[in-house]
Amino acid sequence: MLNILAISGSLRAASTNSALVAALARNAPPGCRVTVYDGLGRLPIFNPDDEGERTPDEAADLIDAVTSADGVIVSCPEYAHGVPGGLKNALDWLVSRDAAVAKPAMLAHASPRSLFARAALAEIMRTMSFALYQGGLEIALLGKKPPEVEAILAEPANVLAMRDALSAFAEFIRR
Numbered sequence: 001m002l003n004i005l006a007i008s009g010s011l012r013a014a015s016t017n018s019a020l021v022a023a024l025a026r027n028a029p030p031g032c033r034v035t036v037y038d039g040l041g042r043l044p045i046f047n048p049d050d051e052g053e054r055t056p057d058e059a060a061d062l063i064d065a066v067t068s069a070d071g072v073i074v075s076c077p078e079y080a081h082g083v084p085g086g087l088k089n090a091l092d093w094l095v096s097r098d099a100a101v102a103k104p105a106m107l108a109h110a111s112p113r114s115l116f117a118r119a120a121l122a123e124i125m126r127t128m129s130f131a132l133y134q135g136g137l138e139i140a141l142l143g144k145k146p147p148e149v150e151a152i153l154a155e156p157a158n159v160l161a162m163r164d165a166l167s168a169f170a171e172f173i174r175r
Contacts, residue, residue: 081117
């Protein structure tokens with residue numbers, strides 16, 4: 001069983017990125033378990049002085065979750081042409097650790113317009129030595145309200161797209 005950790009870079013209650021990672025967890029193909037990380041908003045601001053024995057519990061939980069995962073999926077919005085601060089903060093907690101080194105990672109997108117954030121996130125993750133899967137997933141949810149989002153994510157074509165993306169990512173992990 002592959003254990004995949006899914007992280008939404010949004011803290012918004014009605015986040016389309018969070019809805020997307022939750023749908024990925026519900027639609028994981030056989031042989032894969034997708035767990036959604038929900039601690040982004042509880043992470044303290046990264047401070048290198050707080051590493052090692054001083055690592056806060058919330059950060060240690062994230063580090064442990066990434067370390068124990070076989071792969072990581074990240075879905076994030078674009079804020080001011082960049083990666084949201086909360087997600088960047090989470091990644092900063094991983095920078096000096098081995099958790100990201102050669103860890104398979106895939107990006108999933110809830111907006112076709114998040115091109116700057118996609119490029120920035122891919123650069124950050126490559127710099128951190130994640131093994132970034134070149135495939136990915138995009139389901140356009142931008143501007144949709146929660147009932148619409150759930151309906152779109154339940155469409156058979158989108159369920160199939162999620163399963164296919166997860167299956168391809170699982171194959172990438174196994175290689």
